[in-house]
Structures are given as C-alpha cells and as structure tokens.
Amino acid sequence: MAVAIILLLVAVASVLFHIYSPWWWTPIASNWRYIDDTINITFWITGAVFFAVIAFMAYCVFRFHHKEGRRAAYNPENKKLEWWLSIGTGIGVAAMLAPGLIVWHQFVTVPADATEVEVMGQQWQWSYRLPGKDGRLGTSDARHVSSENPMGLNLDDPYGKDDVVIQDDLHLPVGKPVKVLLRSIDVLHDFYVPEFRAKMDMIPGAVTYFWFTPTRTGTFEVLCAELCGVAHAQMRSKVIVQEEREYHAWLEKQRTFAELSEQRGVAKAAYKADSE
Amino acid sequence: MSAIILYMAGLAAIAGWWLSQQRLAAKPWLEEGVIADSRGEALPSAKVGLGVFLAVAGSLFALLISAYSMRINMADWRTLPVPRLLWFNTGVLVVSSVALQWAYMAARRNDLEDVIVGLLAGGASAVTFLIGQLLIWQQLNVTGYFLASNPANAFFYLITAAHGLHLIGGLVALGRTTAKVWRGVEMIRLRLSVELCAIYWHFLLLVWLVLLGLLTGWTDDFVDICRRLLT
C-alpha cells in the first residue's frame, strides 16, 4: 500500500514540478520558436507515457501485492496486445520525429540573404569579424596567427583587407538572418547563447556554421558549451542585438583589418624607431 | 566509417544466420521435456573461441582502416613510396601460411614428421616476415619518412605494428604447439592446436592483403572503378 502510494507520488510530484518549475528556458530571442515547439510536443508525449507507466505500475503494486493465498496468473504472452503497444509507440515516436526532422531541415538550410559573421574561439576568449564592403570574409588559417595578426587572416587574400575586426562585443541588427561561421585556433569551443537556441561546436582546422534571425533587441550573454580547458566556465562575451539604425552607427565606428594592421605597423615602427 | 559499418554488417549477417538456426520463434513455455539441442555439429570450444577472437581483431583492423580512409582526405596527406621489400615480405607471409596449412594436413594424416617440418617452416617464415617489416621501418627512417612527419607515415607504422603484434601473439601460440610436439602430446589434441594456428595465420594473411591494398592505394583505385561502373 505505502509503496504503491509513494510510487504514484513520485509520478505526481514529477508532473507538478514540471508545471510549477520556476526554472524554464530563457525567453527566446531568435526565429527558432519551432525548436521550442518541438520540445513542447515531446514533453507532452513523453510526459503522458511516463505518467501512464508509473501509474499503472503503482496500481499493480497496490492491487496485486502478496497476500495469503494469492497466486499469480499464468500468462506467457499476448501477441495482439504487444503488437498494439508497439504500433502505438511507433506512432508516438513518429509524432516527435517528424516535426524534429522538418525543423532540422530548416536549421541546416541557410537562407540566401543571410549575412555572414565570423566567431573565433580561442582559450579563453571570443573574437568576431564581419565582412567589409565587398560582403565577403577573407580566408584565414591558424598558421598565420601572430601577435600582429591575432585572428590568423590570410594576408594575401584581398577579400580580407576590408573585413571588420571587432574589438569587444558582437552587435547584430534585429530581424536580419545571420549565418554564423565558427572557427577556433586551438581546441574545441562552442558558441552558445541560450536565448538563440542554436549552437554549434567550433573545430580548429575547419569552419562550421549555424544560422538564425535575432527577433528582439537586447544584450545576451555568450557562454562556451564545449569543454576547452580550465577556464571553460569563464569564457564569456556578449551579443548585442540592436535596431538597424543603432547597429549602423556602431558599425561606422569599427575598424577594418587593414586599418588595424596599419596602426599596428605604425606602432611597431615607432617602437623600433624609439629603440634604435 | 564505411569500412567498419560494412564489417559490422557482415558480422550481423553471420549472427543473423546463426540465430535463425536457433528456433528463436519457439514458444518455450509449451516445450516441456528435453529438447535435442540445436547446437549443430560439435565444434571444440577453442575453435569457437578463436572465431570470436578473430571477429574482435577484425573489428580492430576495420576501425584502423576506417580511420585511415577518413584521415587520407585531409590536405596534408603525402602518400609514401611503397618499399620494395613489402612485396618480398608479402611473399614470405604467404609461404608461412602455406607451411602451416601443410602442417595441418600432415596432422590429419597423422604424419608427425611433416607436422614438425610444417610448424618450423611456418614459424621461421613468420619470423622472417617480422624482421622484414622491421627492415622496412628502418629504411623508411633512414630515408626521412619519420613517424611524426606525415600522417601517411604515422598510419603506415601504426598499421604494420598492429599487424606485427598480432603475428607475434600468434608466434607464442605456435611456440606452444611446437612444444606440445616435443612433449609428445597425442595426435588428436595436436591436430586441433595446429589447425587453430593455421586458421589464425590465414586470417592474418588475409588482413595483411587488405592492408597492403590500402597502403599501396590499390583499394582507392578499386573503389574508384566500382564507382565509375555504378554511375
């Protein structure tokens, strides 16, 4: 009796916890509402199965626990019941998988008008780069990294000269799809902004990507979601989503790669001249 | 990962075939009494054990091949020249396998002398093969193909080492079989030991031929041809 009640209580408490939990996903700030919807569908289906199984079990314990003189039924199998249960399960699984795959298809199909943004991870900081006037990002390689060229841009690539190298946080215009190109120059990292829902690992030696459209303005915290060494938890940054106008005002103030290298070159020359 | 998937599919087919012989659809609660066991003809446990071990070793090599064929696509791969000695070694390994097969056939004829000759010839040629492989390593090292200088080299050393270590393990078993001859163990039990050695040798020969195809790039050409035929 007591056991049956406790088992049932576990199921009831789980459901109540789910309903009243103050810990829930962050308010969404991207177009990936579909992902949230798929999670919700999954919660409904799995929640029902969970409760049904536990409640049935609790009932059995309550109804059939050992008493003097009780003898169990002899019932090796019931093909029909097993088939129905399998088919029902199959339908439930399909009901979760189908929306999942449809949304995944959207997730991996980048719209043609998405603007590119590059995020580079390294132990333990983030750097960002935007394509310049030509709309294209220059190539890069970890081999080119040096103190003058911390992002490892390919100096011979003309497309790279006008790339905008961002010195602190990333700004994005609201409502415009972005394709986030991800790379790393040392270990795996993962560019993770909970409000955007999307994330992807960054792999040294390769460029990965995901896309999304910011849907509301605000400041969002960037975390690293792939273990990258001791300071993994401290690898933070911010993404600031702004109205188009403010965004452009900010963009005006940013420097291109060429300008920055020149500046560095000048500084270096000055330093050399000083020390000579 | 296609090599290992293919390999697993092969194993699954064998397992499926075996399970299909096991009356898995029987309703055991209806079958009281002793049922004649469907274990098929009696195989010695040692032989079954060897079979299972070969499946495991095969999985190891299939995984190495998978890793190889994924890594080869990266930009920094520089295929290394095929050392001539490799062909000689392959020949020696074939001889070794043939010698053990011969020993096994002699064991079936109860011809102890030929068994001894076969075992010794098999062992000697296997040792020759290993020495040959070491010589290849040395040649590669002298000509500047170091382990760490290119992934192609690294894989070459790794794969030949894995194969060589398996052969060394086999030599231990072969040594124990030879010792049995010395101790004058009866022929029936000897026959099994010799047979197991022969099977293991054939397996390693087969693996070696596959690896050789991989390391010399033939497999690539072959896959290419297949692809062209299909499209």
Add this chain to the structure above:
Amino acid sequence: MVDIPYQEVTGIPPAEVADVELYHPRSWWTRYVFSQDAKVIAVQYSITAMAIGMVALVLSWLMRLQLGFPGTFSFIDPSQYLQFITMHGMIMVIYLLTALFLGGFGNYLIPLMVGARDMVFPYVNMLSYWVYLLAVIVLAATFFVPGGPTGAGWTLYPPQAILSGTPGQDWGIVLMLASLILFIIGFTMGGLNYVVTVLQARTRGMTLMRLPLTVWGIFTATVMALLAFPALFVASVMLLLDRLLGTSFFMPTLVEMGQQLKYGGGSPILFQHLFWFFGHPEVYIVALPAFGIISDLISVHARKNIFGYRMMVWAIVAIGALSFVVWAHHMYVSGMHPYFGFFFATTTLIIAIPTAIKVYNWVLTLWRGDIHLTVPMLYALAFIITFVNGGLTGLFLGNVVVDVPLSDTMFVVAHFHMVMGIAPIMAVFGGIYHWYPKVTGRMLNEALGKFHFWVTFLGAYAIFFPMHYLGLLGVPRRYHDIGETAFIPASAHDLNAFMSVAALIVGFAQLVFVFNMIWSLMKGKEAGGNPWGATSLEWQTPETPPGHGNWGKELPVVYRWAYDYSVPGATRDFVPQNEPPAGLMAQGVHP
C-alpha cells in the same frame, strides 16, 4: 527404483561438449587469490569495482559540494573540478559498471545459469581479472602523479585532452589512456569466456530460448563490448601517439597560448567518431545486463513468468544490433556534416521502440502477479521509474533539432545519470540483494536493505530530476561555477544547494549498504539453497554457496524454460528448470 540413464529415457545423445577438465586448486593461493574458478573471479571483480566506485562516489560529493556552495570549499579549484568530473565519469562508466556487470555478475551467473562447471577458458578468465586490476591501479595512480589526473572530461576530446590548458597534461592523460588500453585487453580476455561459455557450455536441454534473460542480457552486452571496445582502443592508441610521439592523427594546426605547435592537419572529429562508435554501444553495455537482471527479479518476486519472453529476447538482440548505427547522435552539434542528423535521429528514435516494448513487458508482468515487495523487487520498481524517465529524455536528445539547445547542458547530465547511472545502479543493488544469499549462504538484512533502498532511490531521484530544468534554463555542463550569469536566477543556486544536500545523503546511505554486506556475511539469516523459490539453475546447486565445479557429480539436465512460476496445476508456485516432467518422474528420473 531403478536409475535409468538419461539417454535411454530421452533418446538424446550425451552432452556434445565433453565435461570440462576442471582445474583443481592446490593451495590457498590458487584457491582464493590466483583462482581460476569463475565464482572467485566474480567476487574479485565485484570487490575491486566497488572499491574504485567508492572513489568515484567521493568525487561526486566533492563536485556537488562545489556546485551547491561555490566558493565555500576553497580547496576545489576549477582545474580540480575538471579532474574530478573526468575521473568520476570514467570510473563510473567503465571501471565500475562495465566491470561489475560483465566481470562480476557475468562471471558468477553465466556458468551457473547455463549449467556449466566453469567458464570454458578458466586460465584466460583469471588473467582477465589481473589485467583489470592492473588497469585500476594505473588509473588510481594518476591521483598521485605530478599534475594529477587528466581533466579532459570522460570523452577525452582532442586537441584539448593533450594540451597544457587542461590539467593532467603531463602524466594524467598518458596514464589514463594506458589504463584504458589495459582495461580493454583484460576485458577482451574475459569477454571471450562469457561468449564462448554461453555458446558451448550450456548443459543438456538448455536451448537458447530457455536461457534466463539475465544471460541473454549479459551475453549480448558482451558481444557488443567485444566489438565496440576496439574503437576505444584504436582511439586511445592514436591519441597516445599524438601526445607522446607528436603524430597528428587527431591534432590540427593550432596555436596554443600564442605558440604555434608542431601538429597539423589532423581531425578532431575523427576521434569523436571513434569514441562514440564505442561510447554509444557502451550505454547499452551497461543497460542490457540491467535489463536482463530486472526481468528476472520482477519475474521471481512477482511469482509470474516474464510477460512476452520471446519479444524480450528479440528486443535485446535488436537493440544490440541497432546500437551500432546511432553513435553520431552524440555529435549533432560537433560540426559534422549536417545531413547525418537526419539519418542518426531516425535510427536513434527507432531504438526507442524495442526499448519501450521491454518496459511494457516488465509492467505487464506485474499485472495479476503475486508481488512480494522484497528489497530486490523494490529495486526493480525503482529501476523501471528511473529508466523510463531517462529513456524518455533520451527522446529529446536523440531528436536532432531538440538536441541543439539542450546538448552540453545539465539536461544531458541529468539524462545520462538517470538512464545509465541511477537505473543500472538500481539493477546492481537489486541483483546484489537477490544473489547475495547464493554467493554467501546468508541473507542481507531486510530492514537495513529497505532503508538503503528508500534513501538511495528517492534521494537520487531528487538529485537528478530537478537537474533537467537547470539544463532547460541553459546551465552548461562541466562548469565548476555558473557565476554571475544574467539569465540564471538566484533560485537556481538554491536548487543546486538542494541537489548537493541530497547527493550527500545518498552517498552516506551507501555506507549502510557496505555495513550490511559485511555484517550479514557473519550474522545474516541462513539462506538455504533457494530462499526466493526461483526456477533458474543457479538456485538448484547441490551446495550453497556452490562448490568447486558447481554441480557435484552430474550436470543438471534442463526440462523447461526459466519462468515456470505459478503454473496452473503445479503444487508449488514455481517449477525448477531441472525438474523432470511428470512422465519422466514416473520413470525414475530425479531432478
């Protein structure tokens, strides 16, 4: 009464496999230490696994203390936290659960349940244990080497695993890989035994469909482990070469702390493929034996045959096969080709169907049963709850696009603890309470057992159920401290503190269990040969604990499946597998 030889009665030939020549120990050393008796090896495996498991348990306390009360325990710094999770995860998954289920339960139960005298290759079986012990010692040694154990996470992903930004770069990672390589070698020796024993040494009448599900579970898991561990082996060897000899199997061109390293061109993704080709089957390697054990516990303690035995067997085989084609569901956000997502999400969710069938059949076995709420039965019920819970959250993570926001958060940590941490541990405890009387001849104390059960089950559920919601919120895993993060409310810290307190309580309850094991060894109630009234062969041995060779002079003969409980018309509510049918009894055949 005349004794008629079996052949004449049954018309079947004598056992095809000659009675094994048993190895007979000649001294105390070969009887209890370097023993080739599977039962002794099983106990050695179990004790070693539980001892190293205690280390992992203590590490989990330390991690929980840090997470619940960040900053309070100054002796836990970020790099130590990483070392703790790595060692905790690796020990729990491989050195505790895999070793305990296969080396412990497998060694003890397989020969007894199939009616054999011992494993078929006892010497190799003994070596298996000693190599395992060596692996454990090498692993434990990493706590004492300069730099300490590796902090690469149990997944050991390169490049990070072998670079200096990760603790334990000098010795920790090298010894960890060496230990894994040893473990795999040792396991392969044992695994060959378990598989071949089931194939070859079944006693007369023991067809595959008469095997208890425990044997099916352990057998299938062993086959999977034999085929999957080589992937970890290859990955470990290659990573070790990258670390020690500077090859670039996995290492790309990279700049570490402003320094160009000499690596180049390698593929970190390749490692992940190899790791998960092992890693996913590994989940089922600890789950399938648990499935088997739970099926038997439910059946025995509900005095009812397992419902749908055939489906249960087919499901085990189907799960075993399918689990080799789902590995990349751990890599949805790894940057592999996005189109793999479609394939792997589909295969992953398909596995849910045979798994669900197993769950239905367990609860349907309870239906109209005669449920004895013994400690093993309680553990079986708890297993179902935790396994269903963890299995269902697996449907979130397997459904590729849902995994995108949830991967690498505490949701994942909660999920795998439920499904491959707590649930298998429930099966382990249930199994121990169930078979302890056979191993020692004495019952474990029931009151202590119930106390241990309730605290462990409810406590563990209280740790890991709420944890999912931290993951939904967006708390990443492997963070020693979530710190000042705008989207994390203060109440999340309270929840963390609550989970930590629960973890400490659960941890201390395990001391009760250890005490019970030791105390009952001397003071426990005498069990007799078959205290639960079970049908399978291990309960029908002439002596308890079973003697050397298990069966006395004659091997048992099997006349029925393992689930003849409450058969209509039978006098007792169970009929042992080796009890001859009435017709044969009349002719004078004895069980």
